[in-house]
Amino acid sequence: MDWGPLTHDDAQPLADLWAAMEAEDRTGEVLGVGDVAEQLSHHLIDLAAGTLAARDDGRIAAVGYLPVRQSAEDGVHVMSLWGGVHPAYRRHGLGRRIVDWAVRTAPGLGHRAFPGVPVELQLSAHHGNPGLAALAVGAGFAPVRTFADMRRSLSDALPPLRTLPGVSIATWSPELDDGARHVRNESFRDHWGSASHTPESWAGAITGTRNFRPESSFVALAEGRVVGLLMTHFFDERSAQRGEREAWIQIIGTLKEWRGKGVAGALIAHALAAFARQxxxxxxxxxxxxxxxxxxxxxxxxxxxxxxxxxxYALTVVEGEPGDEARAGVHE
Structure with a gap:
């Protein structure tokens, strides 16, 4: 194996790796060349320091992708490790080498972004991939949260459209974007593991990505102020695999003072009706x-x-002075 960082020329071989892993694991994580190219050029990733790939005669056999995060919340900088091992190369220690690299590397990357702030390294394991879960636990990570994907057909009866007193729903537009980002940050402030978006990270992850669908994204307005939002992405490769066009609701949020008044439900009903028309x-x-x-x-x-x-799964890593060996401990 030749080990080294990813480059901008790796979009196709990396997409091939994702396709091979999805064919084996069936997690729904389907990434095409365009998606991978966006990952490789994302402003929060340092390809030289924050990626590691194992290559075998031109094929990427394993990869680790370790972006920094745009902000540190509650005195902790959360960093998520993405990656995997090609099915043909599993059970040979490549995954553990990627995880060990991430544990060593995360403190230095974190120190550059937020000096003196401890790093919590996270990775996610689909419930259909027990091998990754075992790898995480074996490396000292502990399970901390469970997430779910939820879906519904648009051919079934849709929830009725709702009119709320003093609230209107508008299609997203650039003029409403600052308000939408503000609502996202405020509404997710009490959500576990959330980090506030800067204008740059918001564009990089939400409105500036090739998957963003402005015509399928909506905001709730009260007296001209954004009080709720629903942002939609479309993943062409994933939809092709599923055999139908799927609208993916990337974000739903409501300002805290507007919760319990039906804003989220009204946004969802409006969006589902729009998705069906589209x-x-x-x-x-x-x-x-x-x-x-x-x-x-x-x-x-x-x-x-x-x-x-x-x-x-999470592992906390306490950062010392630059160059010091990191001290890792299981997240409590």
Whole structure:
């Protein structure tokens, strides 16, 4: 194996790796060349220091992708490790080498972004991939949260459209974007593991990505102020695999003072009706199953049902002075 960082020329071989892993694991993580190219050029990733790949005669056999995060919340900088091992190369220690590299590397990357702030390293394991879960536990990570994907068909009866006193729903536009980002940050402030978006990270992850669908994204307005939002992405490769166009609700959020007044339900009903008109066959979203706002119930009332689950594992890494060896401990 030749070990080294990824480069911008790796979009195709990396997409091939994702395709091979998805064919084996069936997690729903389908990434095409365009998606991978966006990952490789994302402003939060340092390819030279934050990626590691094992190559075998031109094929990427294993990869680790370790971006920094745009902000540190509650005195902790959370960093998520993405990656995997090609099915043909599993059970040979490549995955453990990637995880060990991430544990060693995360403190230095974190120190550059937020000096003196401890790093919590996270990775997620789909419930259909027990090998990754065992790898995480074996490396000292502990399970800390469970997330679920929820989906519904748009050919079934849709929830009725709702009119709320003093509230209107508008299609996203650039003029409403600052308000939408503000609502996202404020509404997710009490959500586990959330980090506030800067204008740059918001564009990089939400409105500037090739998957963003502005015509399928909506905001709730009260006296001209954004009080709720629903942002939608479309993943062409994933939809092709599923055999139908799926609208993926990337974000739903409501300002705290507007919760319990039906804003989220009205946004969802409006969006589902729009998705059906726009030719989508289904809609999906991801949710923290322990969300304190009762989101799972809200989505259930709108016809969504859990289709997949994944667990997030975490390891805290205390940063010393640059160059010092990191001290890792299981997240409590």
């Amino acid at each position: 030719g989508y066959g289904s809609a999906g979203l991801g949710v923290d199953t322990e969300n304190p706002t009762g989101a799972v119930s809200v989505y259930g009332r709108a016809g969504f049902r859990i289709t997949d689950r994944r667990t997030t």
